[in-house]
Amino acid sequence: MKNLILQIFIIFFLYSCTHTSKNDSASNEEPYAVEEDIPAQLSPQKEETVHVVEIRQMQFVPDTIKVHKGDRILWVNKDIMNHDVTETSKKTWSSAPLKTGSSWTLVVTEGADYYCSLHQVMKGKIILQSDQNE
Amino acid sequence: MKKITMFTAALWLSTGLFAPVLGQDNPKLSDEEVAHVAVVANQIDIDYAEIAKQKSKDADILKFAETMANDHKAVINQASDLVKKLGVTPKENSVSKKLLTDADQTKKALQGKTGKSFNKAYIDNEVAYHKAVINAVEGLLIPESENGELKALLQNVVPALKTHLAHAEMVQKMYK
Ligand SMILES: [Cu+2]
Numbered sequence: 001m002k003n004l005i006l007q008i009f010i011i012f013f014l015y016s017c018t019h020t021s022k023n024d025s026a027s028n029e030e031p032y033a034v035e036e037d038i039p040a041q042l043s044p045q046k047e048e049t050v051h052v053v054e055i056r057q058m059q060f061v062p063d064t065i066k067v068h069k070g071d072r073i074l075w076v077n078k079d080i081m082n083h084d085v086t087e088t089s090k091k092t093w094s095s096a097p098l099k100t101g102s103s104w105t106l107v108v109t110e111g112a113d114y115y116c117s118l119h120q121v122m123k124g125k126i127i128l129q130s131d132q133n134e
Numbered sequence: 135m136k137k138i139t140m141f142t143a144a145l146w147l148s149t150g151l152f153a154p155v156l157g158q159d160n161p162k163l164s165d166e167e168v169a170h171v172a173v174v175a176n177q178i179d180i181d182y183a184e185i186a187k188q189k190s191k192d193a194d195i196l197k198f199a200e201t202m203a204n205d206h207k208a209v210i211n212q213a214s215d216l217v218k219k220l221g222v223t224p225k226e227n228s229v230s231k232k233l234l235t236d237a238d239q240t241k242k243a244l245q246g247k248t249g250k251s252f253n254k255a256y257i258d259n260e261v262a263y264h265k266a267v268i269n270a271v272e273g274l275l276i277p278e279s280e281n282g283e284l285k286a287l288l289q290n291v292v293p294a295l296k297t298h299l300a301h302a303e304m305v306q307k308m309y310k
């Protein structure tokens with residue numbers, strides 16, 4: 001199992017390198033940093049939009065957010081307690097517990113309901129807007 | 135002795151009898167005493183959570199207890215920082231004593247239960263306890279606080295207590 005993960009990692013790593021060098025053959029002083037900072041390279045034609053959701057006083061603020069596919073949402077914990085961000089229906093994605101001041105980013109691929117698994121009554125919603133009128 | 139505490143503290147902490155009518159019986163608390171009540175009230179719920187961690191095997195109960203322990207520790211840490219900053223020493227008083235004697239009885243009752251009946255008793259108590267603490271914080275501790283930062287800290291804790299109550303009520307429905 002570990003070997004498999006390692007292999008996938010290596011394949012991905014090699015792919016990343018070739019992928020990066022194709023796009024960025026002129027100056028690649030820090031190819032790894034570039035790769036880490038911009039995982040959404042798959043859609044380089046669009047500018048990245050980052051939406052911020054603050055967690056404070058036991059609430060996601062705003063609790064409903066409208067985004068486009070490929071946008072990022074950044075959750076920032078401004079509360080004194082730990083919180084997390086967990087997809088509701090099948091726990092498709094989940095952050096680790098976020099301490100005060102910590103944040104977590106999701107690249108949105110689909111709309112979702114989410115909640116805090118530590119305080120199960122804390123809820124939020126991601127609504128996907130269509131790109132058709134662009 | 136018992137009668138005095140009945141008049142001062144018990145009314146504030148029992149959810150049913152809490153009412154603004156009690157104006158004349160409202161115990162006067164200094165900020166030192168308010169801080170003590172706040173710390174004791176949080177510590178008691180951490181103690182309940184510790185009992186749950188020892189006695190329950192139920193995943194929902196254990197996860198809830200873990201959250202209670204962590205959150206109430208966070209509040210105590212914040213209160214301790216503020217108390218240091220203000221140079222205040224928390225002082226024992228009739229309300230915090232009453233909280234502790236009641237909690238001792240509850241802990242004994244919880245220790246005497248096992249399995250499903252423990253889970254039910256624990257979560258029922260969490261619902262009742264959070265209701266009582268919300269009443270005490272809103273009806274007694276906040277109005278009694280003179281220092282603005284102490285008052286603000288207590289006001290900031292209310293949403294957490296209400297979220298805990300809603301969460302406890304949600305878990306409680308599983309044990310009916
Ligand atoms: Cu939370």
